[in-house]
Amino acid sequence: MxxxxxxxxxxxxxxxxxxxxxxxxxxxxxxxxxxxxxxxxxxxxxxxxxxxxxxxxxxxxxxxxxxxxxxxxxxxxxxxxxxxxxxxxxxxxxxxxxxxxxxxxxxxxxxxxxxxxxxxxxxxxxxxxxxxxxxxxxxxxxxxxxxxxxxxxxxxxxxxxxxxxxxxxxxxxxxxxxxxxxxxGNKTSGRALPVRRVEFYTTPNQPQITQVASEVGTNQPILTSSNIIIRGQYLDGDNDSVSLRETSRQTMRESVSQALRDRIQIRIGDAKLIPSKISENEIRLELSALPTEQVRYLRAGVQSLQILHTIPKRLRFEPELAIGSNVMPFVLCPTLMEIEVQELEDNRDGFYTAKLRVEVDLIVGTGQRVLMFLNERASNPASYIFIAKSRSEETNEVIFPIYEVKGGQYLVRVQIDGAESPLEVDTNPDSNTLEQYVSPIVLIG
Structure with a gap:
């Protein structure tokens, strides 16, 4: 807007x-x-x-x-x-x-x-x-x-x-x-903390790809450090080119695995990625193991995922062809790497104006909509939503002007085109904050 x-x-x-x-x-x-x-x-x-x-x-x-x-x-x-x-x-x-x-x-x-x-x-x-x-x-x-x-x-x-x-x-x-x-409008609304767990879910029923999820759980956010599990049918294509008569079973498995990795690609937006494990009904993609030149094409927000089976060339001058699966959407969430308070000004009565410099692990495009959510860690918490300053070039550092914010400790989330950065939960059984959100945190004031 x-x-x-x-x-x-x-x-x-x-x-x-x-x-x-x-x-x-x-x-x-x-x-x-x-x-x-x-x-x-x-x-x-x-x-x-x-x-x-x-x-x-x-x-x-x-x-x-x-x-x-x-x-x-x-x-x-x-x-x-x-x-x-x-x-x-x-x-x-x-x-x-x-x-x-x-x-x-x-x-x-x-x-x-x-x-x-x-x-x-x-x-x-x-x-x-x-x-x-x-x-x-x-x-x-x-x-x-x-x-x-x-x-x-x-x-x-x-x-x-x-x-x-x-x-x-x-x-x-x-x-x-x-x-x-x-x-x-300039008046912002508060936003509740995210739900970490639900009792049921639904997935689209399509003939090829049926589900894209994080390895740690179906309803868990997908980050650049996640392993993606792609489920469906006929994901490995036609393997008749490897004959049982010519090789042992172990040699055949190794040959098929290598052949599949050579001719199967996963397309996410503008990036073409190589999967790490392939079977008929499941493909595993390790985002954390991707080279830097592939990660730079990834963007936060709703992404389209498609499996491409390349068709081997019979003649050297033939064009490269591929058979594509149905396209399945998923949400790639950013991760907050660093938060810095700049130009802090005391407006009196315990309220402050400042700029927050936030660094995320994904490149943010100039046209992407970026919001920041602040939730105070207090018995009567305040919550705020702020819009990022416009950008003239793609970058992983975003500036948020904030104003009239009550002094205190705040949990910080960044939302890029609808994809929110996750909050860390305290899992230490001896901690006073067990099962509570504990980071990332910024101190205002």
């Missing part, structure tokens, strides 16, 4: 792309974003004025976010608002040389050429020194792109808009709509 600067960022981006084209078509023309007035005051003598005259709730996103609170008012999730923005573009210039009409044509052509505000266009706007006040805008992280569409407005509707502008002479106008701008 995007923050409170989203509306201004859309207006500034629209102004910037129109300015870049009209100054070529009509030399000396410029774009303003003020209330329409007599030409030569605040509006340009030759140019376009973009005026945001209305913002209304977007119907689709208004229904999408109906249940953000419980009946008593507590937040279930961070609230959001989807808005449609309505712009009135007025054109000024020498009527004899038809400058307003030329500017109208140039502006409409620009909207046709750039109907979608892309993340690249947004970054160019917020990085422009002219718009330094938009440096903290997060519009580029919005899940849905903002689309610019011409508005259907007849002379009656247009006259109603201009009648609101008291004693302002009419100028040649064109209306357009930006849809939808999503603004996320």
């Amino acid at each position: 995007s923050n409170y600067l989203a509306i201004a960022t859309v207006t500034a981006t629209l102004r910037r792309i129109i300015q870049s084209t009209i100054q070529v078509d009509v030399p000396g023309a410029r774009v303003t974003t003020v209330r329409p007035e007599t030409s030569g005051s605040k509006t340009p003598e030759v140019g376009v004025n973009i005026f945001l005259y209305q913002a209304t709730p977007n119907p689709a996103w208004r229904n999408h976010d109906l249940r953000s609170r419980r009946p008593k008012g507590e937040l279930i999730k961070q609230a959001q608002a989807g808005l449609d923005l309505y712009y009135l573009m007025s054109f000024y210039g020498n009527e004899v040389e038809l400058e307003p009409q030329r500017l109208l044509g140039s502006t409409v052509r620009t909207i046709v050429d750039y109907p979608i505000i892309t993340p690249e266009m947004i970054r160019e706007t917020v990085n422009n020194p002219t718009y330094s006040y938009l440096a903290d805008s997060t519009l580029e992280q919005q899940v849905e792109r903002v689309v610019i569409l011409p508005s259907m407005m007849d002379i009656e509707e247009l006259s109603k808009v201009w009648s609101v502008l008291f004693q302002t002479p009419y100028a040649l106008s064109f209306a357009c709509q930006a849809s939808a701008v999503l603004i996320e």
